[in-house]
Amino acid sequence: MVRSSDDNDANKSLAKKLKDAEISLPIVYGNIAFWLGKKASEYQSHRWTVYVRGATNEDLSVMVKRVVFQLHSSFNNPMRVVESPPFELSESGWGEFEIAITLHFHSDVSDKPLHLYHHLKLYPEDDSGSMSVKKPVVVESYDEVVFTEPSESLLVRVQNHPAVVAPRLPAGSLPPRILG
Template identity: 35%
Template sequence: MAPPTGKRVKGVQIFRPFVYGTTAQPFDEKTNPKPPGIPDDHTHSWTVFVKGIDDVDITYWLRRVQFKLHESIPNHVRMIEGEKGKPFQIHETGWGEFEIAIKLYYVPESAEKPQTLYHHLRLHPYGRTEAEKEAMRLNGNQVISWAYEEQIFNEPYEPFYEILTSGAIPPSIPASALKAASSPSASSGFSFQGKSQKEIRDRERELGFAPRTEGGVLERSAMIPLTNRPGQPFSRETEQLEIKKLKEAAVKVEEMMRKLKEEVQKKEKLLKELKEENAKG
């Protein structure tokens, strides 16, 4: 951890969404053939990762990630350095499930201590019902066990605050081209900062870059996708569905509490009557 520089920005809290977890797939001659040299008892290939929501770059705040695997795996502690636009990930094969320790190391400007997450490798779908188990599967019989998380930076130091708030950018535009094309001093006089998503998409087309996916997110922002897409199960749509489930569950719990209260009142009434009858006798 680098020594603190500058002052902390008081009263400020900044968060950045990201995803971590594992994706596993059983070996199969047609869909996932076992590579040469893999032990006979290995039944699955799997990947553990940390990446940005909607696959946007997160290396501006996350410098490296350490994955601590099961001790039976050769070189079971792996350190992955950040590469812009790429997830932090490792690929392995095996036959058993175990807990993986994921340690996050932030960029030096943050002066923040590393934080550790824990994730259970899933090789087989799980759930209370077959529908829940099926929900874990993707095309190709992959088993996904992913978690949505939000990294919170409380009162960041000034240099890190500047990095975090330097301005959201369209992920389809390279940073070097963006700097030249969106600078207020550029010949066009256009700046992406403060512009609406429509204005940004229009400017992307003018610059010759492919417009970003509709409903996607901007890099260096706290945005999440508007809707679910293949390979992107976390979105505002998912959030609304979860909120709906929570509301429905709350209604069920309230109804259960009402019935339980009625049962308690009936038993209390019966107990009172029995005591009165016993006193008379």
């Protein structure tokens, strides 16, 4: 395929970084755990899911390529890679431990992964001493991942995505050229 100089100029413009602009990705990461009841095995007393999702449960795959969950070394295959949404992992066990969560972004978003840490919580905080099979334990953290100076192409791609907070553009337009 032969490209005209106009095509090359358009490609350069799409790869151009936007100074003084930023894209924010609000995320929630955490776990939900269910006690399996008195008949459960002592080593499999809970079923739990650890996750990373949009702040109001949106699909993050517009920005996130994959998520790696590093479980306790006592698990078979403790490093788990989730390549597509939902970015979550379910297991069963009896103990609480720290889970390292690494977000890998698409190449036009960032070449640096983001490392998060979450303490898996299985048991309720209150001292009543009674666990219920009906009431799960939920522990979540909210954060906003901010990407500075995004490319024009990334901004166009995520412009109307519900998981992403990006500067709004007029319909059908690219951001204005920033002279530097």
